[in-house]
Amino acid sequence: MRRGGRRGAPAGRRAGWLRLALAAGALATLALFVLAAVERPSTETAARPAASSPKPPGGGDGRAEREGPPPEGSCDHLLVLVDREHALPPSYAPRDLVPLRAYGVPALDPNLLLRREAARSLALLVRAAAAEGHELAVASAYRSHKEQRAAHARWASYYGDENAGGLSALPGHSQHQLGTAVDFTNAEAGYEVWQGFGRTEASRWLERNAPRYGFVLAYPLGGQEKTGYAWEPWHYRYIGKEAARRMQRSGLDLQEFLLREGVRPGCGRGGG
The missing domain is CATH 3.30.1380.10 (Muramoyl-pentapeptide Carboxypeptidase; domain 2)
Structure with a gap:
């Protein structure tokens, strides 16, 4: 018995706990990886302009200013x-x-x-x-x-x-x-x-x-x-x-x- 301490767990039980801890850690790492993949936009999506991109100059209806005189x-x-x-x-x-x-x-x-x-x-x-x-x-x-x-x-x-x-x-x-x-x-x-x-x-x-x-x-x-x-x-x-x-x-x-x-x-x- 260790002085001032509790009796140590049996070796088999300690090994089981260790395997459980390693498995839980692996699952947590996998979950973080999946979450990051979902939240991170793909290169193709990020390259596209957002739907709410600024309106072109020339008015609120999306029509650009015409240069020069009217046709x-x-x-x-x-x-x-x-x-x-x-x-x-x-x-x-x-x-x-x-x-x-x-x-x-x-x-x-x-x-x-x-x-x-x-x-x-x-x-x-x-x-x-x-x-x-x-x-x-x-x-x-x-x-x-x-x-x-x-x-x-x-x-x-x-x-x-x-x-x-x-x-x-x-x-x-x-x-x-x-x-x-x-x-x-x-x-x-x-x-x-x-x-x-x-x-x-x-x-x-x-x-x-x-x-x-x-x-x-x-x-x-x-x-x-x-x-x-x-x-x-x-x-x-x-x-x-x-x-x-x-x-x-x-x-x-x-x-x-x-x-x-x-x-x-x-x-x-x-x-x-």
Whole structure:
């Protein structure tokens, strides 16, 4: 017997314990190896970009910024870029213009025209606004090159040529010639087309809901440096529902969006 200690275990029992300890250690080592193999990504997997990799520059919808000017395209394209630098030819007129009265759209002039697809969506928009208690009437829609020339001349006679440039587009440079732009008004705005419309509940409703019907605000507040035009809370342009959704997701205004995704007017003398 060892002094001050317990009697040692028999040799056979000690050998059994040793074998058990070695087996347990081997199992633990194997488990650690398997766990490491499961948790460690393979070389092939690690080399792939993660699904949540950073979005490419140019907007929230994953479309990269386009370098250079927009490509040339048909003037009938819903995303044709018409601004102070890109003009429509005098002869251009959409081939599918229809009277708004045929779609039950309230208008100050019963002869106002719009492209068929835009007119259909406009009718749905106006009805949806009315269902929520907001009156909307159209003061202006399609405007020919000749009509735009006369409209711009009126503004120039009131404010002079230099000041009129920021208030009215030159002929050929107006979105109204596309047949997809409308000017809204209502009783609260005195059935006038002016910035006071932007303070109405109907205007706020439009800002929130118009893109659901493919219409977007063309000249936003604070955007004059980019667009060349003062704030026009009444002026909306139809670009289609899907494009309007992409524009919303991108966080861009219409001018920026068309520079990225639109086309330059490429119609000849015969139109679209």
